[in-house]
Amino acid sequence: MxxxxxxxxxxxxxxxxxxxxxxxxxxxxxxxxxxxxxxxxxxxxxxxxxxxxxxxxxxxxxxxxxxxxxxxxxxxxxxxxxxxxxxxxxLPFQPLCQEDCPGLCVECGARLADDPDHGHDAAIDPRWAGLTKLVQDED
Ligand SMILES: [Zn+2]
Ligand SMILES: [Zn+2]
Known part of the structure; x- marks a missing residue:
């Protein structure tokens, strides 16, 4: 807008x-x-x-x-x-921060553009656990 x-x-x-x-x-x-x-x-x-x-x-x-x-x-x-x-x-119909924005990690909500090698082979890093809760609460 x-x-x-x-x-x-x-x-x-x-x-x-x-x-x-x-x-x-x-x-x-x-x-x-x-x-x-x-x-x-x-x-x-x-x-x-x-x-x-x-x-x-x-x-x-x-x-x-x-x-x-x-x-x-x-x-x-x-x-x-x-x-x-x-x-x-x-106006762009669906604005993107960058053309190929990878979006958010479905598991922890981390912004993948900031962390392209992000993955969840292991359990969620406890540092992210609080964030996960935050993202879910917003839904
Ligand atoms: Zn984006
Ligand atoms: Zn993640």
């Missing part, structure tokens, strides 16, 4: 066309989330590109027409819904 009040950097280009104004741009925003596999907090940056045609407000507008069309309201561009859509589309 994009944290509330986080700065969004905008880079906009406006072009006057026959029907209205064509807005092309990109938005860059900071992201926070957690890895879906190991629950490690993620801080990332995302950028979304978008293009939207804002048509001039037309009083003969047919209400049956496509409601998705963005309209210029008194020469103002309402970019917010466009931005929101672009950002939502650009």
């Amino acid at each position: 994009v944290p509330e009040g986080s700065p969004v950097e905008l880079d906009l280009r406006l072009e006057a066309v026959m029907e209205g104004v064509l807005v092309t741009g990109s938005a860059t925003a900071g992201l926070v989330g957690e890895c879906v596999r190991c629950l490690e907090p993620i801080k990332d940056e995302m950028s979304a590109r978008f293009q939207e045609l804002f048509v001039y407000d037309d009083h003969d507008h047919d209400p049956d027409e496509d409601d998705e069309t963005s309209q210029l309201e008194k020469d103002l561009l309402d970019l917010e819904p466009v931005l929101r859509d672009a950002v939502v589309l650009a």
